[in-house]
Amino acid sequence: MPWVFVLIWSTGFIVARYGMPHAPPMSFLAVRYALSITCFLVWIALARVAWPAGRSQWLHLAVTGVLMHAFYLGGVWAAVKAGMGSGLSSLVVGLQPVLTAVWLTAMPAGSGSSVEPVGTSHRISRRQWAGLLLGLAGLVLVVSRKFTAGGPGDTATALNLSFAVLALLAITAGTLYQKRYVRPCDVRSANAVQLMAALLVTAPLAWLEPESMRWNAELAGAMAWSVLGLTLGGSSLLYMLIQRGAAASVSSLMYLVPPCTALIAWVLFGEPITATTLVGTALTAVGVSLVVRPVRR
Numbered sequence: 289m290p291w292v293f294v295l296i297w298s299t300g301f302i303v304a305r306y307g308m309p310h311a312p313p314m315s316f317l318a319v320r321y322a323l324s325i326t327c328f329l330v331w332i333a334l335a336r337v338a339w340p341a342g343r344s345q346w347l348h349l350a351v352t353g354v355l356m357h358a359f360y361l362g363g364v365w366a367a368v369k370a371g372m373g374s375g376l377s378s379l380v381v382g383l384q385p386v387l388t389a390v391w392l393t394a395m396p397a398g399s400g401s402s403v404e405p406v407g408t409s410h411r412i413s414r415r416q417w418a419g420l421l422l423g424l425a426g427l428v429l430v431v432s433r434k435f436t437a438g439g440p441g442d443t444a445t446a447l448n449l450s451f452a453v454l455a456l457l458a459i460t461a462g463t464l465y466q467k468r469y470v471r472p473c474d475v476r477s478a479n480a481v482q483l484m485a486a487l488l489v490t491a492p493l494a495w496l497e498p499e500s501m502r503w504n505a506e507l508a509g510a511m512a513w514s515v516l517g518l519t520l521g522g523s524s525l526l527y528m529l530i531q532r533g534a535a536a537s538v539s540s541l542m543y544l545v546p547p548c549t550a551l552i553a554w555v556l557f558g559e560p561i562t563a564t565t566l567v568g569t570a571l572t573a574v575g576v577s578l579v580v581r582p583v584r585r
Contacts, residue, residue, distance in 0.1 A: 290541055293525040296517055298548035301378070302556065303518065304368055307510030311501040313365030314494040319501070320511060321357065321487040324519040328480040339481075340473045346481055348469040353482025355462030357523070358489040363455025370448035378546045380452040382427045385420050385540045385579070387460045419578025422571055423543035429568025430546045466530050475524045482527075483519070540579040543572045 307316055331337070340346055367377050470478070501507065529541070547569035554561050 289525060289529065293522060293529060294541055294544045294548055296522040298545045298552055300518060301549050302552055303510045303514050304365065306506045308368060310504060310507040312497040312499040313369045314362060314490055314497055315501050317361055317365060318487060318490045318494040320514045320519065321483045321490060323515045325480055325483045327515060327520060328476055332476050332480060337474045337476050339477045345471060349478055349481040350485035352462050352466045352470060353485035354489050355458045355465065357482060357486035359458035360455045362490060363451045363458060367448040367451035370451060371445060372448035372452060377452050379427065381456050382542060383456055384460050384542050386424060388463060389420050391464060416579045419575040420540065423540060423575025426568040426571030426575055427543055427546055429564050430550060463530055472531055475527050478527060479524055540576045543576050547572055
């Protein structure tokens with residue numbers, strides 16, 4: 289499941305490359321959420337899936353939906369639209385595993401504010417810290433070619449950096465919040481609730497965008513994969529991974545997204561893979577393995 293998730297999630301920047309020139313970010317995401325909700329509702333009806341029990345679970349799922357869909361995806365797409373390239377945006381959002389680990393370490397074990405079940409340990413071991421830092425170093429190497437290429441798309445401005453930081457904080461907070469407050473329930477109905485909340489936030493922002501969507505084959509293909517692959521597939525896998533795994537271990541998988549994206553870009557667009565990229569990929573893989581490997585008691 290983790291490897292399938294990384295492979296699917298890595299196509300996000302590929303979708304942006306196809307769809308961004310033809311659609312403003314909030315409009316694209318609003319249509320994506322609406323179509324995804326429709327698909328989930330049909331799936332739920334055919335499979336007779338149970339909805340989450342209790343108002344509190346609906347509220348918790350709505351919060352995670354706003355954080356992990358509306359704010360995270362909205363922040364990333366807005367940053368790219370505002371001139372930030374995939375290299376810098378990957379690097380900013382790639383700080384999530386370290387930020388998650390810092391939060392987990394700061395929270396006292398057994399406290400009610402912990403994102404892990406009360407009474408369990410969530411301390412990050414020295415080996416896991418080494419893995420997090422090693423993965424971050426590998427991530428920097430993987431995206432370094434984006435900076436050395438000198439393209440105008442990898443420059444930071446106050447505006448696009450604010451969007452990227454918003455996305456970073458949102459995906460981190462959403463992961464921690466879901467792990468703490470969302471009880472296990474069917475992933476299909478849970479995703480539907482999350483997307484409904486995300487649509488309520490995104491739709492008004494889309495209405496304010498002056499640019500309109502220009503439908504063509506590239507935009508239609510990007511939208512289809514966003515709905516079927518990224519949302520129905522990737523978001524569902526992320527939900528299950530958070531429910532089943534430790535927050536730091538799940539977050540560390542995000543380190544593998546930029547190397548996998550580089551491989552996909554090489555296959556689809558012929559973008560070169562340098563020796564630096566290969567070394568960075570190897571460091572990232574080793575770092576993630578150190579984080580996700582079970583701690584011996």
